[in-house]
Amino acid sequence: MGKSTGFMEFKREKVQENVPLERISSWNEYTRKLTDEKLQTQGARCMDCGTPFCHMGIEIRGTAAGCPINNVIPEWNDLVYKGQWEEALKRLHMTNNFPEFTGRVCPAPCEGSCTLAITDPAVAIKSIERTIIDKGFDNGWVTPRIPQIRSGYKIAVVGSGPAGLAAADQLNQMGHSVTVFERSDRFGGLLMYGIPNMKLEKEVVERRVNLLSLEGIQFIANTEVGNDITKEQLQHQYDAVILCTGAQKQRTLHMEGNDAGNIHLAMEYLTDVTKSLLESNFEDKKALNVEGKDVIVIGGGDTGADCVATALRQNCRSVYQFGKHPQQATTRTEDTMWPKDPNVYTLDYAYAEADAKFGRDPREYCIQTTKIVKDAHGNVKELHTIQMEKILGEDGFHYFKELPGTEKVWPAQHVFVAIGFEGAEKETPKHFGVELTNNRIRASIKDYETSVPSVFAAGDARRGQSLVVWAIKEGRAVAASVHYYLQEQAKKF
Template identity: 80%
Template sequence: MGKPTGFMEYKREKTKEQPTLERVSNWKEYASRLSDASLQTQGARCMDCGTPFCHMGVEIRGTAAGCPINNVIPEWNDLVYKGQWKEALDRLHMTNNFPEFTGRVCPAPCEGSCTLAITDPAVAIKSIERTIIDKGFENGWVVPRIPRHRTGRKVAVIGSGPAGLAAADELNQLGHKVTVFERADRPGGLLMYGIPNMKLEKEVIERRVNLLALEGIEFKCSINIGVDIPIEELRSQYDAVILCIGAQKQRLLHMEGADAEGIHLAMDYLTNVTKSLLDSNFEDGKALNVEGKDVIVIGGGDTGADCVATAIRQNCKSVYQFGKHPALPVSRTEENPWPKDPNVFTLDYAYAEVNDVKGYDPREYCIQTQKIVKDENGHIKELHTIQMEKILGEDGFHYFKELPGTERVWPAQYVFVAIGFEGVEKSLPEQFGVDVANNRIRASVKDFETNIPGIFAAGDARRGQSLVVWAIKEGRSVAASVHYYLQETRLFA
């Protein structure tokens, strides 16, 4: 695939980005694509490696390895190298319903499993993927696919994140009538409100949703199933129901002062800012604005990084991100061998921005917040922390040990809590009568059906918080199971 000697002749070229000092003044996507000629060269780097680990799509001890939706990456790399962009798009759409999403926000475990990545920088798979689909829309190659027949069967999909959208897309193409219900005012789930514009502009989501609607999928937003529409009424109207409601129950802080004003859950902050941006370009005054304030983000993950990037665009006075773990190593460790996704130190977009604007890396490692102090009005005033050391116990488990003498007081007027998600919100599953265990809806990976016949679950609600690409995989898989169920029930009706 690609040029036989391309991986030896060409270097990996980095995706173009707006300069940091320029992009922090706007909310546009900070990354843009390379030229067609550059990407053809990048496609030439794809090796004829015999066994393409990039699209194996498995988990090795909880870490992704390869593309979960099994994109046939070497094939469309080769087609791009040859300048056959339309054929590359056809190959890409064969396995991926929404490459414009994954080409922007997926962490690309495919690149971590690239054979070339054993010794050199991986093939620029993500950049190539994004450009294939963007060119497809620009050249009119992506057009509505109207199903040729209708089965007369109706399916309700609750939740319009990537899992729900993928399930709806697949079932609609199979001829079933699909209605997607979303409790927010816009479809897209966390793609719409949980990922900020600078990583994924919302026109990209709206473009795909509009296409799905033209193909026959009905979207009903601002509807809370179980409240606005009773469960019994919904079940009477649809032959099957798919719960793609995500795992959006956020973890809370439990410490002295955690009830202070100025403490917000990270996802609430991101949603609030994005909604104000989309509704009025911030003219409605409803955005939570941290301009001129000291901001601390508790939680070292990607959601926390997005809060950092949002705060710096609002011209905060300072911003720091607290993580309990040590800094990642600069190269793979023995516990993180190829072809697992590399868990190594990188300079994420948000940290590069703070570094260039404020002159420091906002990440603080091995730090524990001990208490939060309020002012006389009940608003947060400061955080008290202590440094920790990660040690290996005699039982083989790792523990954190506090280091006396490392206490510190941090001024803060806003704190955003990004310490992860507990799992699915249980209210709706309980109304349907489906089982929930370990904060996930119980549904077999074999057929995705819950304990209630005709009720299915997929995505984060079933597997727990995960990647967009895993959600698409789940949506495609649950659609196949629902299709089989609808055929079977019709046969024996």
């Protein structure tokens, strides 16, 4: 694949980024495309390795290794190297319903499993993927695929996140009639309101939803199952129902002072800001604004990073992000040996922006908030913390030990809680009567059917909080299971 000696001749080029200190004044995407010529050179770096681990798509001890949707990466790398972009798009769409999403927001476990990554920087797979699909839309190669024959079966998909959209797309192309129900005012779920505009512009999401609509999928917004429509109505009108409601129940703080004002769940903050941006470019003043305030984000993950980037664009006075784990190593460790995702220290987009503005990485490691102090009005005034040490116990498990003498007080007028998700919100599963396990809808990975016949589940609602690419994989898989279920039902009559 690619040029046989390309990996020795050419260096990896990162996707182009706007200058951090300049881009925080904009809500547009912060990345820019490489030229076609540069991308062809990057495609030439693909090694033609005997076993392309980049698309094996498995988990090793809970860490992703390779592309979960099994993208045939070496094939489209080779086609890009040869300048055959339209053919590369066809290969990409064989396995990925929405490469314009994954090419922007996926952490690219495929690159961590690239054989070249054993000794050198990996092939720029994510940049190539995004450019292929963007060129497809720009050149009119992506057009509505309208099924010529309809099966007569109808399927309801509850939730329009990446899993729900992928399931709807697959089933629609199989000839079934699909209706997607969304309780929010816009479609896309996590893609629309969970990921800020500077990482994924919402026109990109709306463009794909509009295309799916032209292909025959019906979309119904502002409709909550259990309130606006009942399970009885859905089960009467549709031959199968798929629950793709996500894992949206956020974890909350449990400590002294957690009832103070101006403590916000991260997703509520990100959602309100995106809604105000889309509705009025912030003219409606409905979004929480932290301009001139000291901000602390509790939680060291990507959602917390998005809160940091959002606060910077609102011109906060200061921002810190607290995480309980130590700083990652700069190179692979024994715990993340290839082909697992390396999980190494990087200065992600939000952190590069904070560094440019304040001269420091906003992350604080191995830190524990011990209490929250209120001001005279009941709002958060400051956070008290202590540093911790991560140690390995005699039983083989890791523990965190507080370090006396490291106590510190941090001023804060706004705190964003980004400590993860407990699982699926229980209202919809309870309404359908489906069983839950560890706050996730119980459905076998074999057939994705819940404890209620003809009701299926997929995505974060089934597997727990995960990546967009895993949601797409689950959406494709549940669609195949529903198609098989309908075929088996037809045999009974």
